[in-house]
Structures are given as C-alpha cells and as structure tokens.
Amino acid sequence: MKPIESIIFAVLVAISAYIFLRRIYTLFNFISLGKWEDRFDRLWERFKGMIYYGFLQKRVVQKTFGFNHLMLFWGFMVLLPINFEFVISGFFPKFTLAFLGDTLYTILCFLADVMSAVVFLAVIFATIRRVFFKPYFLESTKEAYIILSTVGLLMAAYFGLNVTGLGLNEKPFESVPVSAFIAKLLLSNNTSEKALYILNRVFWWAHASLFLFFLIFIPYSKHLHILASLPNCFFRNFSFPKSLPRMRFSKDISYGVSKITQFNWKDLLDLLACTECGRCLTSCPANIAGKEINPKEMIHHLKKNLMENGSHIIKSRPFDTIGRPPEDVELPVALIGNGDMSIKEEMVWDCTTCGACVENCPVFIEHFPKLLNIRRHLIMEEVKFPEELISFFENIEARSNPWGLAPSERGKWAQGLNIPTFSSNEGHEYLIYAGCMGSFDTRTKKILISLVSILNKVGISYGILGSEEMCCGDAVRRLGNEYVFDSMAIKNVNLFKKLGVKNIITICPHCYNTLKNDYKAFGADYEVFHHTEILDKLNKKYIFKPNKALKDERIVFHDSCYLARYNNIIEEPRRLIEIITGKPPIEMEKNKKDGFCCGAGGGRMWLEDDADTRINRERAKQAIKENPTIIATSCPFCITMFEDALKEQKDWENIRVMDVGEFYIEGIIDNKDSEDEKKNEEKRRVANE
Amino acid sequence: MHIVVCVKMVPDTTQVKIDPITNTLIREGVPFITNPFDGPAVEEALKIKDKYGGKVTVISMGPPMADSVIRKAIAMGADEGILLSDRVFGGADTLATSKVLAHAILEVSKKEPVDIIMCGKQTIDGDTAQVGPGIATRLGFNQATLVDKIISLDLERKKIVVRRKQDEWHEIIEVTLPILLTIERDANKPRYPSVPRRIFSEEISIPVWNNYFMKLDLNSIGLNGSATTVKRIFAPEKQQGEIYAEDENGNGVGTLVGVIIKKLEEWKIRSIQNG
Ligand SMILES: Cc1cc2nc3c(=O)[nH]c(=O)nc-3n(C[C@H](O)[C@H](O)[C@@H](O)COP(=O)(O)OP(=O)(O)OC[C@H]3O[C@@H](n4cnc5c(N)ncnc54)[C@H](O)[C@@H]3O)c2cc1C
Ligand code: SF4
Numbered sequence: 001m002k003p004i005e006s007i008i009f010a011v012l013v014a015i016s017a018y019i020f021l022r023r024i025y026t027l028f029n030f031i032s033l034g035k036w037e038d039r040f041d042r043l044w045e046r047f048k049g050m051i052y053y054g055f056l057q058k059r060v061v062q063k064t065f066g067f068n069h070l071m072l073f074w075g076f077m078v079l080l081p082i083n084f085e086f087v088i089s090g091f092f093p094k095f096t097l098a099f100l101g102d103t104l105y106t107i108l109c110f111l112a113d114v115m116s117a118v119v120f121l122a123v124i125f126a127t128i129r130r131v132f133f134k135p136y137f138l139e140s141t142k143e144a145y146i147i148l149s150t151v152g153l154l155m156a157a158y159f160g161l162n163v164t165g166l167g168l169n170e171k172p173f174e175s176v177p178v179s180a181f182i183a184k185l186l187l188s189n190n191t192s193e194k195a196l197y198i199l200n201r202v203f204w205w206a207h208a209s210l211f212l213f214f215l216i217f218i219p220y221s222k223h224l225h226i227l228a229s230l231p232n233c234f235f236r237n238f239s240f241p242k243s244l245p246r247m248r249f250s251k252d253i254s255y256g257v258s259k260i261t262q263f264n265w266k267d268l269l270d271l272l273a274c275t276e277c278g279r280c281l282t283s284c285p286a287n288i289a290g291k292e293i294n295p296k297e298m299i300h301h302l303k304k305n306l307m308e309n310g311s312h313i314i315k316s317r318p319f320d321t322i323g324r325p326p327e328d329v330e331l332p333v334a335l336i337g338n339g340d341m342s343i344k345e346e347m348v349w350d351c352t353t354c355g356a357c358v359e360n361c362p363v364f365i366e367h368f369p370k371l372l373n374i375r376r377h378l379i380m381e382e383v384k385f386p387e388e389l390i391s392f393f394e395n396i397e398a399r400s401n402p403w404g405l406a407p408s409e410r411g412k413w414a415q416g417l418n419i420p421t422f423s424s425n426e427g428h429e430y431l432i433y434a435g436c437m438g439s440f441d442t443r444t445k446k447i448l449i450s451l452v453s454i455l456n457k458v459g460i461s462y463g464i465l466g467s468e469e470m471c472c473g474d475a476v477r478r479l480g481n482e483y484v485f486d487s488m489a490i491k492n493v494n495l496f497k498k499l500g501v502k503n504i505i506t507i508c509p510h511c512y513n514t515l516k517n518d519y520k521a522f523g524a525d526y527e528v529f530h531h532t533e534i535l536d537k538l539n540k541k542y543i544f545k546p547n548k549a550l551k552d553e554r555i556v557f558h559d560s561c562y563l564a565r566y567n568n569i570i571e572e573p574r575r576l577i578e579i580i581t582g583k584p585p586i587e588m589e590k591n592k593k594d595g596f597c598c599g600a601g602g603g604r605m606w607l608e609d610d611a612d613t614r615i616n617r618e619r620a621k622q623a624i625k626e627n628p629t630i631i632a633t634s635c636p637f638c639i640t641m642f643e644d645a646l647k648e649q650k651d652w653e654n655i656r657v658m659d660v661g662e663f664y665i666e667g668i669i670d671n672k673d674s675e676d677e678k679k680n681e682e683k684r685r686v687a688n689e
Numbered sequence: 690m691h692i693v694v695c696v697k698m699v700p701d702t703t704q705v706k707i708d709p710i711t712n713t714l715i716r717e718g719v720p721f722i723t724n725p726f727d728g729p730a731v732e733e734a735l736k737i738k739d740k741y742g743g744k745v746t747v748i749s750m751g752p753p754m755a756d757s758v759i760r761k762a763i764a765m766g767a768d769e770g771i772l773l774s775d776r777v778f779g780g781a782d783t784l785a786t787s788k789v790l791a792h793a794i795l796e797v798s799k800k801e802p803v804d805i806i807m808c809g810k811q812t813i814d815g816d817t818a819q820v821g822p823g824i825a826t827r828l829g830f831n832q833a834t835l836v837d838k839i840i841s842l843d844l845e846r847k848k849i850v851v852r853r854k855q856d857e858w859h860e861i862i863e864v865t866l867p868i869l870l871t872i873e874r875d876a877n878k879p880r881y882p883s884v885p886r887r888i889f890s891e892e893i894s895i896p897v898w899n900n901y902f903m904k905l906d907l908n909s910i911g912l913n914g915s916a917t918t919v920k921r922i923f924a925p926e927k928q929q930g931e932i933y934a935e936d937e938n939g940n941g942v943g944t945l946v947g948v949i950i951k952k953l954e955e956w957k958i959r960s961i962q963n964g
C-alpha cells in the first residue's frame with residue numbers, strides 16, 4: 001500500500017464518517033421531535049431484552065425465512081472486528097489484530113471467512129426469493145436490490161482480497177478455509193506476482209469503497225433498521241399494550257395525534273426501526289379480509305412523514321438545535337390524508353385493535369396504539385367519525401349501553417332466577433358484572449344464566465349490580481372517545497369502591513380487560529376473573545362427571561384476542577373443553593397468541609361493516625376448514641360474529657357456536673338437572689308473557 | 690344574524706315509570722335530558738351560523754340545574770346561554786311559559802336584535818307544541834311551525850324559505866324575518882360536541898335571570914299566571930301487555946309473529962283484513 005493510497009483513504013473515510021454521523025445526528029433530531037415518555041426504567045431488564053430480541057433475534061427466527069436473516073446479521077457481527085482491522089490498516093498498513101493473541105486472531109479470521117461465505121449465500125437466497133418467489137408482503141424496491149448487491153459485492157471483494165492476499169503470502173491458509181479453497185481453485189504457481197498485487201489493490205479499493213458506500217447508505221435506507229432496531233428492542237414496552245395512557249383534560253391542550261410531532265419519541269423511534277419484513281401485514285385480519293388498513297404501509301407512511309416534516313422543522317431552525325418544536329408548529333405534510341406520507345382516514349377506523357401486528361413484529365413496533373391516538377384526535381377535536389357512531393356515543397352517554405335501552409332494564413336477565421343484588425355486608429364474595437351484552441343481548445344472557453346455575457350448585461356467593469350497573473366503556477375508549485370513557489371509568493371505579501367489591505367475574509373479555517387493565521389508572525382495587533378462569537378453578541376443586549352428551553362433538557376453539565393476546569388466558573378454556581370431550585379442541589392454523597380476530601374488537605362491533613370485507617366471514621371459513629360441529633369461543637362478540645357469518649351459507653347452518661363456559665356447563669349438568677332447567681326456563685318465559 | 694334557541698330540560702320519559710298503585714309518574718332516579726326536539730333546533734341554528742356567521746343564544750326556563758341543557762347547546766357550538774330560573778316561574782302552563790320566554794327574548798334583543806327564534810316542535814313531557822307559537826304571537830314575529838328543512842335564507846331581502854312537514858305532504862313557504870320556527874325532530878342529526886367545546890361549556894358562566902331582574906307581574910307568570918291546571922296524571926290502562934317470545938335458538942321475530950297471531954285469535958281479532 002502506497003502512502004498516497006493511505007492519504008486518499010483517510011480523506012474518504014473522514015468524508016464518509018462525517019456524512020454518516022451527520023445523518024445519525026439528524027435522525028436523533030427527528031426522534032427528539034416527539035413528546036417525552038419515560039422508558040428508562042428497569043435498565044438491566046431492557047438490556048437483557050435487547051440481547052435476546054436484538055442480537056439473538058428471538059422473534060425474527062420464529063418465521064421460516066428468519067433464519068436467513070439471523071445468518072446475515074451474525075455474519076455482520078462477526079465481520080465487524082475484521083472490518084475494523086481493515087479500516088485501520090488503510091491508514092497504517094502494518095496494523096493487524098494479531099495482538100489479540102494467536103488463538104483469538106485465528107478464530108476471528110476463521111469465523112469471518114466462513115461467515116462471509118454464509119452471508120454471500122444468504123444474499124443469493126434472498127435475491128432468488130425476491131426475484132422468483134416474491135411474497136406479496138415484500139416490495140421489490142430498488143433500494144432492496146442496491147443493498148443486496150452491495151452486500152454480495154462486498155463479500156466478493158472480501159474473498160478477492162483474501163485470495164490474492166493468500167497468493168502474496170500475506171495470510172496463513174489455515175485460518176481462512178473458504179478463501180483457501182477458492183485460492184486453490186483459481187491460483188496456480190505461475191500466476192504472476194505483479195498481477196496478483198494489482199488485483200489485490202483493486203479488490204482492496206473495491207472493498208473499501210463498497211464498505212464506505214454501505215456505511216453511508218445504511219442510515220438513508222430501510223437498512224436504517226440495523227441501527228434503530230437494537231435501541232427499539234431496548235426501549236420496548238415490557239408487556240403487550242393492553243391499556244392506553246390516561247389523559248388529562250383541560251383548556252388549551254390538544255387531544256390525540258394530528259401531526260407527527262404529537263407522538264411520543266418512542267413512537268418515532270418505532271418508525272425508524274421498521275425492517276419492512278411485512279409480518280404485521282400478513283397477520284392483520286382486517287387487511288386479509290380486504291380492508292384498506294395495512295399496518296406495514298402505515299408505519300412506512302409515518303416514517304416518510306417524519307422525515308419530510310422533520311427535515312422541514314430542522315431547516316427552519318436558526319441553529320442546529322435538538323428538541324421539540326412548539327405545539328402549534330405548521331407542518332408541510334398532513335398526517336391524516338391521502339398520499340404516501342399520510343394515513344388515510346378510512347384506515348383509522350378499520351383496525352380491530354386485535355394486536356396481531358404488535359405480537360408479530362420482530363422489533364417491537366406498536367402499530368395500533370398509534371392509530372388509536374389518531375382516533376382520539378378525530379373524535380375529540382375534529383368530531384369526524386363514521387356517522388353510525390353518533391347514536392352509539394349518545395346512547396352510551398345517556399343510557400350507558402350501546403342500544404340506548406332503558407338502564408332500568410339492565411337487571412332484567414336475572415328476573416326469576418333469585419339472584420341477589422351485590423352487597424359486601426351480606427358477604428357476597430363475587431360481583432358478577434354482566435356487561436352490556438350480558439344484560440341486553442338475548443344470546444349472551446344465556447351464558448350468564450348457565451354460569452349462575454353452576455355457581456349456585458357449588459354454593460359460591462355472588463351478587464349483581466342490576467339497574468345500577470353501567471357500561472365499562474371498552475369500545476368508547478378503543479374508538480378514541482377518551483373524554484367520555486374517563487368519566488365512565490371514574491363512575492365505575494367509585495361504585496365498586498363504594499360497594500366494597502373485591503372480586504369480579506365477567507363473561508366478556510372486553511369488560512375483563514377494561515375492568516382489570518384500563519381501570520388501574522383510575523384506582524381499581526379488586527381482582528377480575530373471566531368466567532373460564534373461575535370454571536377452571538372450580539373444576540380443580542370439584543369433580544364433575546361429564547354427561548357424554550357432548551363427548552363426540554368436533555370442537556374448534558377460537559381465541560378471543562382480548563383474552564389470549566391481551567391477557568394470556570389461553571389454556572383455561574382449552575382445559576374445560578378437554579374435560580368434556582376427553583381430548584383437546586381442534587386448533588385452527590392461527591391460534592392462541594397468533595389467533596385471528598373475529599372482527600368485533602376496537603369498537604368495530606358498532607361500526608357498519610362493508611359486505612365485501614367481513615373479517616368474521618374470513619375467520620368462519622378458517623374454522624369451517626376444520627370441519628367442526630361446534631365452534632367454541634369465550635367472548636360474546638366473537639359468538640355474535642360467528643353466528644352472523646354462519647348464517648351466510650346454508651350448509652353452515654347446523655354448526656353451533658358456543659361459549660366455552662356454556663359448553664362446559666352443558667357437558668357436566670346431568671340430564672335430570674337440565675330437564676329442571678328447561679322447565680324453569682319455560683316458567684320464566686310464561687311469566688314474561 | 691342573531692338566533693335565539695329555546696331549549697327545555699325534560700325527564701327522559703322513556704325511563705319514567707308509572708306507579709301501578711297511585712298511577713302517578715315515578716320521577717325518582719329518572720335522568721333529565723335536553724328535550725329531543727330541541728337538539729335539532731340548536732343544530733339548525735348552528736348550520737345557519739356556520740354558513741352566514743352571527744351569533745346563537747340559548748334560553749331555557751327551568752330549575753337551577755337546567756343549566757345543563759344550556760351547556761350542552763354551548764358544547765355543540767352556541768355562543769351564550771341564559772337560564773330563566775325563579776320559584777315564581779314554577780308550575781307554568783304554556784301561556785305563562787311563553788310569556789316569560791318572550792319577555793326574556795325581548796330583553797336579549799335590546800342588546801342585539803333577534804332575527805330568528807327557534808323552538809323544538811314540541812316537548813316529550815308536556816307535548817303541547819304551543820310554546821313556540823305563543824312566543825311568536827307575543828313578540829309579533831312571523832312563524833313557521835313543523836319545519837323539517839331550511840331551504841334558503843336571503844339576508845338582504847330578509848326572507849327565509851322553509852319546508853313544513855304535514856301528515857302526507859310537504860309545504861314550502863317563504864316568510865319574512867324576524868321569524869320563529871318550530872323544528873321537527875327528524876330535521877337533522879344534531880352534531881356531536883368536540884372536547885374543547887365541552888370543556889369550554891363546562892367552564893363558562895351562565896347568567897341566571899330571576900324575576901327580581903325580569904320584573905314580570907306575579908299574576909301573569911308561574912302557577913298564578915296559568916290558565917290551565919293539571920288535575921291528574923295517569924297512565925292509560927294497559928289492556929294487552931307485553932308479548933315476549935323466542936325459540937330455543939334465540940330467534941325472536943319469526944316466533945314472535947306466531948305468538949302474536951295466536952293472541953289475536955284468542956282475542957277474537959281474527960283477521961285484520963276482515964275488519
Ligand atoms: C304531564 C304534563 C301535562 C301538562 N299539561 C298541560 C296542559 O294541558 N296545558 C298547559 O297549558 N300546560 C300543561 N303542562 C305544562 C306545560 O306543558 C309545560 O310545563 C309548559 O311550560 C311548556 O309546554 P310544553 O312542555 O308542552 O312545551 P311545547 O310547547 O311542547 O314546547 C315547544 C318548544 O318550546 C320551547 N320550550 C318549551 N318550554 C320551554 C322552557 N321551559 N324553556 C325554554 N324553552 C321551552 C322548546 O323549544 C320546546 O321544544 C303540562 C305539563 C306536564 C308535565
Ligand atoms: S391491531 Fe389487528 S386489525 Fe389493527 S392493524 Fe394490527 S393486526 Fe390489523
């Protein structure tokens with residue numbers, strides 16, 4: 001290496017480093033445009049998570065092609081020290097890492113050599129996949145090919161450099177087996193040293209320029225994720241976003257998000273960390289059913305919005321400062337609207353908040369909470385939302401139920417069943433919170449009635465709220481109407497406190513999640529149980545003999561998102577089914593935490609559904625594929641959605657949709673009891689007439 | 690353009706029960722709401738304001754807590770509100786009510802002349818539909834009742850064209866301002882308030898006018914000024930009762946039709962066609 005080469009190299013390195021660092025500074029500046037949010041707690045745990053998910057790519061490898069990525073990533077990790085050596089030796093040709101000791105250095109060279117080959121193959125695989133077997137969720141952008149060819153060429157240059165180096169006796173053969181193998185193939189004894197030297201320099205410069213190009217290109221491309229995903233795993237939310245932050249209401253503040261700078265900084269970091277892998281997209285039930293929403297595209301559009309508006313803000317500042325712009329800053333690109341830097345308004349209402357996107361993202365990006373923040377803005381500030389929601393909100397506000405039925409009718413389901421009103425003085429251990437569906441929906445009432453029948457049998461003491469009960473507000477909150485939700489939460493928590501409620505049973509996963517997780521910020525101080533949890537407990541305590549009536553049914557089980565993904569209640573319902581049938585339920589392809597939403601979550605239950613893009617139809621088809629006689633689930637909304645979907649086809653009509661609790665109770669009640677029960681029901685009906 | 694809207698606080702009558710023994714209304718625990726016809730009246734006023742600018746003032750006569758219905762209208766977008774509240778206004782029939790309201794509007798127009806007054810067509814508790822016309826008569830305003838659509842407004846010629854809803858037809862008329870309109874419930878869907886407006890409406894202070902301020906003759910208002918008295922309120926006797934039916938799959942409608950036909954047969958109303 002000639003001194004002039006070193007000087008040219010040094011200049012190039014300096015320029016590239018400047019461009020690289022400048023870009024990093026700008027990106028940091030973009031992130032700091034967001035609102036402050038404390039993500040600096042439990043640092044050790046965060047660090048461990050970063051190693052686990054960032055370096056060991058725990059989530060990446062869960063999908064088939066993830067292994068290829070793991071190889072690429074670790075290839076790069078191993079090549080880091082060797083490339084460090086490469087750069088320094090560009091300034092000081094004598095520099096090597098040999099001072100690390102013979103063994104370590106040999107291992108390093110060995111690994112680098114082998115991993116370079118692996119990376120080269122991984123690049124070829126990835127290219128073949130993109131060109132010939134392109135999955136719909138990946139885009140074939142120019143950028144992707146630039147990256148793939150740069151990496152491929154970089155590896156080729158590496159081998160060229162090594163092979164010529166071997167020819168010039170610069171390296172021992174044993175430490176670089178792959179290069180040695182190629183050298184043996186290509187080099188012969190009469191290869192001229194001059195030619196070797198020239199080739200060596202050519203490869204060196206090719207390697208150097210590709211390396212520097214790659215360095216600059218990373219933070220300008222989607223490969224920015226190489227830099228941003230590690231901190232994103234570090235600053236991740238420790239749990240699934242089952243609740244939303246409580247809001248403050250006062251004059252002169254804004255509600256929700258209508259421009260990119262109103263997100264928290266971590267939301268903005270999310271945008272930079274996206275790898276564009278498309279896993280969120282392939283798991284989104286709304287997208288699969290044909291709706292407008294596309295979580296991957298949403299993140300991508302938001303990222304572009306941040307870059308565009310962020311550059312504008314930074315340019316308009318007199319000095320190169322960092323920090324939040326004023327709240328009323330004017331931005332050139334709107335957040336809500338059409339175009340590839342904005343979020344379409346329709347898309348905002350398509351989301352069921354099922355959380356499949358979040359669950360599947362390898363780098364812990366939180367998609368739907370961002371949408372909910374936009375909903376908050378649209379509802380609370382702009383009052384722009386699908387028309388049918390006006391009556392929904394008005395009914396909830398005036399009558400505390402979605403249909404606007406008289407609150408005095410709330411306890412009616414319990415009429416004639418001898419169910420007491422809850423009173424802690426009378427020693428009621430549990431409060432049964434019926435919820436709006438349980439109180440007013442004919443189908444759901446039956447689930448409650450079957451539940452109390454077994455509670456009576458084992459002598460568990462409970463009470464209900466009757467006409468005093470109010471809606472929990474789940475849909476109101478998920479639709480973005482936080483102002484109304486806030487007062488509902490306060491009223492409910494106060495009521496529970498006043499009555500001394502310690503344990504609540506609910507049959508609805510949405511009530512469950514709201515009472516348990518949303519109300520925490522409002523001072524909730526009680527335990528909440530889904531009825532499948534209670535039945536599962538009872539089942540351990542008492543031995544009920546299954547009555548064989550349901551033994552031979554083919555049960556497909558569908559997980560409610562708000563139970564499985566949100567609250568980890570996965571095995572309880574399955575155990576209950578197994579007790580009755582003697583075998584675990586049939587699983588659909590998408591199950592448990594990777595389940596597929598019925599379409600009713602996030603307030604979508606109360607929105608008009610476009611006939612061509614029904615999520616429930618999609619899910620029903622998946623269930624039908626398993627040829628069930630009964631579809632069991634554990635949520636009143638899921639039941640409604642399945643029953644509606646099954647009505648669409650004549651030959652689906654014979655399939656029953658059942659609540660797991662109901663199924664279990666029907667399976668253990670012996671025939672005499674159920675006869676009695678039928679008579680009782682008849683009596684009630686007559687009484688009502 | 691200055692529009693005054695009259696809104697009344699009423700008990701949510703769908704939640705009012707009749708005491709089976711005394712046959713009187715059980716008002717306990719029944720929430721109060723804005724008269725459902727008055728929301729559309731506010732909305733019509735706001736639509737005019739959105740288009741032509743101006744100001745919307747809301748007036749209500751009622752107990753002190755009736756300020757809630759005024760605040761609701763302000764949350765929707767009305768500019769100010771006045772609560773007419775005094776014990777001596779109590780027990781008023783439509784005559785006395787419209788006197789007090791008319792007087793208050795006169796007072797308001799001293800500061801800023803009133804071009805349009807809007808009332809709901811009727812209330813859900815008193816149901817008379819007389820207050821609006823009563824106000825117009827007392828103030829010498831033109832009036833158009835049963836309006837379900839405002840078609841156009843010509844500020845220069847001071848003319849308004851409205852559609853009136855009749856039993857089987859519509860009537861389109863042009864009237865000269867100042868005018869009082871009574872608005873049908875289905876004229877529009879009242880807007881949902883934004884949170885900043887709600888917070889504004891909660892914080893704004895609503896002036897309360899009592900008779901010390903209004904100085905009306907005690908014999909012309911309240912119970913004393915009323916030409917009618919309510920002697921007794923009772924529910925019409927229920928003859929048929931509720932019918933509730935569903936089959937084992939929870940399907941209501943089909944089964945219900947069967948049950949109704951059976952009942953009708955029992956009651957010897959065999960065929961509706963045959964009379
Ligand atoms: C059960 C019952 C029976 C009654 N029977 C009679 C009766 O037979 N004869 C009689 O004269 N009175 C009667 N009254 C009293 C009378 O109806 C009301 O109290 C009277 O003040 C208003 O009449 P209204 O509610 O029928 O209003 P309507 O004339 O139906 O109301 C039309 C519009 O006028 C406006 N308005 C009415 N009242 C107010 C108010 N207080 N503040 C602001 N705006 C208002 C609203 O815009 C409303 O939509 C009865 C009241 C009740 C509760
Ligand atoms: S929460 Fe569910 S519906 Fe919403 S974007 Fe994510 S995957 Fe799609």
Ligand code: SF4
Pocket residue numbers: 273274275276277278279280281295296299360361362363364365
């Ligand atoms: S948001 Fe996550 S899952 Fe979706 S494309 Fe980006 S990295 Fe993949």
